[in-house]
Amino acid sequence: MKYALFPGCVLEGAAAEAYTSLKKVCEKLNIGIEEIPNWTCCGASHAQGVNDLAALAVNARNISIAEHMGLDIMTVCNTCTLQLRVAKKRLDEDKALREKVNKILKDSGHPYEYKGTSKVTHFLWILDEHPELLKGKVEKPLSGVKVAAYYGCHILRPEEVMKHGESNQNAVYMENLIKALGAEPVPFSASHKCCGFHAQLAAEHDVLTVTGQIVDSADKAEAAAIVTPCPLCQMQLDMYEPEGRDAVGSKAEVPVLHLQQLVGFALGLSKADMGFDRHVSGQKKLKIG
């Protein structure tokens, strides 16, 4: 099993621990990953609001490089996944648009055309579709550890682009994975809510309020940690947790883990292996790893 990895910008920056932990976990699970050479930002859910065709062409380029590698694409960020899958869907379904974008790529000197031969999937979906990957690998089952599964928006919505499992509106595949790691998913009312990351600057008070509400909701559910498949949600909930607390008058402090970190702990990897020292919140509270 091998994928072309689209890491996304934050894995090279503020969420670098998400990249180091992913590499270690994929090695343990025998998932081959090869970074897409010279990939660019997916547009971060903002570029299409400046120029839609440019954002589309940039992602056509990203996907075409993976196609040239002969591999499907793995992502670890909800927003990157959505942006790439939206581009793929539009290009696959609209021949005239595909020709237009391929002309832009060719005229710009890009060597590959977009063909539509590579799928775009997420690390969480791969683990869900291939439960055999974890078989015999869970060295340290997370017995008794209560975990709040926080999906974030862009892995769930819109369903016509992000369909996974029986129903996105009742998605439980992350909870199933948490159980497979030996931990206990807690009922968590904010599981499918939005962290507000993309409007942090434009609607700051509301975003900090919802950040506080989500963390408080996990705390009330007695979760020892929140786990998310999206580094943007992770950054919002972890980095802004103190401001979130102030916004809602809560005392809740809950560690917020990248999905691959939780998997890593169950595989016997340590906090240092998973880069947990780079987290802002819950440093002293996490009892696993």
Added chain:
Amino acid sequence: MDMNLKIHRFVEGKKWVQDYKLTVKTGMTVLEALTEVKEKQDPTLSFTCSCRSSICGACAVRVNGNAELSCEVLVETLMKRYKTDTLVIEPLGNFKVIRDLVVDWDPKYATIKKIKPVIEPKKEFSLETGCKQSPEEFNKFKKYAKCILCGSCVSECNKSALNQEDFLSPFVFVKAERLVADSRNRSPQEQLKAIVEAGLWRCFNCQECTAKCPKGLDPAGAIEKLKESTFAHKLDDNVGARHAKAIYDDISDSGTLDESKLNIKSEGLIMAALRAPMAVRLMRTGKMNPMNGHPVNPEIETIRKIVKNAEAASKEAE
């Protein structure tokens, strides 16, 4: 097969959840279930409906947390989706409730007025010649003219749940794009100005509106189109637009986001300086290191050309 309905009741200030039981019939919609309760078990239950054909938009309610057109969705579909024989039915979210499942549309209609929802025809049109447009021009907005005002898009809108005073409901943005993209419109600039002021850039991009629209109108996509139009009309002097532009420009500058400069580009130096405590926090945990230079993609010249050529092609299409 039997089912349980837990219906959120609200009558004259009193709230409670009322249980009903009924037998599921093949092809039974949620509206038929509600109607059966009203006709055979409890005439005091209030809800709205009209066409029973997914056209009028009067019957939307929230079922197990998600907005649905009750005349369209089958009880069996929802029981299968949620793996349960119990459906919890509430009024739409982010609406004021009048009684039981009946919500108040008047405040929502009032917000439509904020976007100046009329088209002033271009000067070349007259009573004699009419306001003609080509099929291509019509196709640019016809999707957004299909909104049935059911309110499903606002029910789970994450921004609306926090504050509706500085934001429009998603269907209002759909209406706005329908007007702005209409080739007969003399002054989309005025509408765009009003839309920016009414909260265009405060959208969380949570995609709930697009996920819930029973007509597949993609309100989140309409919001993105409106944002694009604000750049074309030079209405981009606000923090949301500057942030989007900073991200967009980073693709051409280096290929990837330069996180250390994003806030300065979006908010300006003074506002960004006020965020110094956050920067210190991030530096302490190693999340940010201003001493690290930002790498430039080895294929940056090609990437710049792709962006430029795409911009030229979009202009041509206009």
